[in-house]
Amino acid sequence: MTSEPAMAKPRLRVGIVGCGWVAGSQMTRGFDLLTDRFEVIACCDSQEGRAKDFAARHDIATATAGFDEMLRDDRIDVLSICTPPSLHHGMTLAGLAAGKHVICEKPFTSSLRLMDEVIAAEAEAATRVMPIFQYRFADGITRVRHLIRSGLGGRAYLSSVETAWQRGAEYYAVPWRGKFATELGGVLLTQAIHIHDLFMWLMGDVAEVQGFKTTRVNPIEVEDCAVASLRMADGSLAALAATLGSARPATRLRLCFEHFVIERQCYGAEAPRPGDDPWLVTARTPELQPEIDRVLSEAPLGLPDFAGQFADFAEALEQDRPFTVTLDDARRSLDLITALFHSAETGDRVHLPIGQDHVRYGGWVDGAA
Numbered sequence: 001m002t003s004e005p006a007m008a009k010p011r012l013r014v015g016i017v018g019c020g021w022v023a024g025s026q027m028t029r030g031f032d033l034l035t036d037r038f039e040v041i042a043c044c045d046s047q048e049g050r051a052k053d054f055a056a057r058h059d060i061a062t063a064t065a066g067f068d069e070m071l072r073d074d075r076i077d078v079l080s081i082c083t084p085p086s087l088h089h090g091m092t093l094a095g096l097a098a099g100k101h102v103i104c105e106k107p108f109t110s111s112l113r114l115m116d117e118v119i120a121a122e123a124e125a126a127t128r129v130m131p132i133f134q135y136r137f138a139d140g141i142t143r144v145r146h147l148i149r150s151g152l153g154g155r156a157y158l159s160s161v162e163t164a165w166q167r168g169a170e171y172y173a174v175p176w177r178g179k180f181a182t183e184l185g186g187v188l189l190t191q192a193i194h195i196h197d198l199f200m201w202l203m204g205d206v207a208e209v210q211g212f213k214t215t216r217v218n219p220i221e222v223e224d225c226a227v228a229s230l231r232m233a234d235g236s237l238a239a240l241a242a243t244l245g246s247a248r249p250a251t252r253l254r255l256c257f258e259h260f261v262i263e264r265q266c267y268g269a270e271a272p273r274p275g276d277d278p279w280l281v282t283a284r285t286p287e288l289q290p291e292i293d294r295v296l297s298e299a300p301l302g303l304p305d306f307a308g309q310f311a312d313f314a315e316a317l318e319q320d321r322p323f324t325v326t327l328d329d330a331r332r333s334l335d336l337i338t339a340l341f342h343s344a345e346t347g348d349r350v351h352l353p354i355g356q357d358h359v360r361y362g363g364w365v366d367g368a369a
Contacts, residue, residue: 011039012101012314015076017067017091018083019045019054022105026080027058030134030306037314038078044070067091071098078313081105084176085184089114096125103313105132106193108330110184111363112338112354115331122327130313130323131330133197137308138275139301144255144262145202146299147281152292154258156236161199161253163192164246165271168218178220180365186222188213188340192242195251195274197333199240202255202262205233205332209339209350217245228340259284260292276304338364 048065211228341364
């Protein structure tokens with residue numbers, strides 16, 4: 001007796017919103033590697049020529065300048081929003097209202113209030129929203145998170161996180177960058193947000209923040225240098241530092257535990273990919289190292305980068321389970337950013353989570369919606 005062949009699952013049909021380099025990365029490092037799960041059928045950009053060029057490069061059938069056309073297109077199951085940050089909130093809500101699932105790039109929006117609006121809207125909708133934090137899906141970060149969650153490290157003591165990248169005039173020649181109204185923030189919001197998410201993914205919630213920020217590298221509105229001291233919910237301490245003026249780009253994380261230390265250092269073109277291997281774990285005693293290596297080897301690995309996150313998106317919809325990256329994760333990242341901005345502007349220590357009664361619950365950008 002022969003068994004019936006397994007039925008192929010229908011592919012999710014995707015519309016890309018915003019056709020810049022981020023969308024290109026999502027295609028080449030994500031959707032193009034998952035053609036059994038996704039079919040990108042349309043794209044749009046406010047510059048129709050750029051949408052058509054993008055469609056030609058990526059073999060996408062439909063290109064338009066009209067976001068409203070994407071909302072009305074009944075063929076589209078998922079909108080992937082890759083626009084400037086100030087557009088994310090409105091487009092996400094519009095996508096939900098049109099019955100689309102939504103994938104939205106970071107930063108999610110400009111305030112905790114707007115973030116909570118999206119959380120409430122998703123709770124009432126038939127469709128779902130996934131924020132992008134693709135570096136969580138790298139092999140290195142997966143292994144060390146598995147190790148930390150095993151409890152083998154004992155108590156956490158001290159962490160340090162450094163985002164030292166380089167951005168100059170060419171980067172800020174793009175009209176929406178460097179302005180609070182459109183980029184919403186600088187190094188804390190646009191560059192370090194990924195590394196700070198990885199840090200919290202490993203170390204848990206932040207309880208208290210004291211920070212400073214300034215603009216010294218570029219003639220822009222938003223911050224390009226920042227430092228902060230944190231007290232974590234588990235009682236350990238952490239230091240964050242970020243700049244866009246490093247002649248040699250680097251990303252460094254050092255997590256000191258009772259029984260081992262975890263380190264990741266990457267430089268140059270590699271610096272924006274901190275989740276990747278190699279991560280170094282050093283035991284306090286030689287006898288512990290084989291056990292550390294065993295736990296690291298048992299970590300459940302999947303696809304990396306955008307491919308890993310998009311595969312999780314499809315699987316979560318099929319299995320009716322939460323995404324690995326949730327709206328609560330996006331809110332936590334904005335909670336930290338709100339606290340950093342408020343502390344830097346007032347000199348106050350800020351306790352997290354920030355509630356609706358906080359003066360910056362409505363955002364760190366004066367006059368923002």
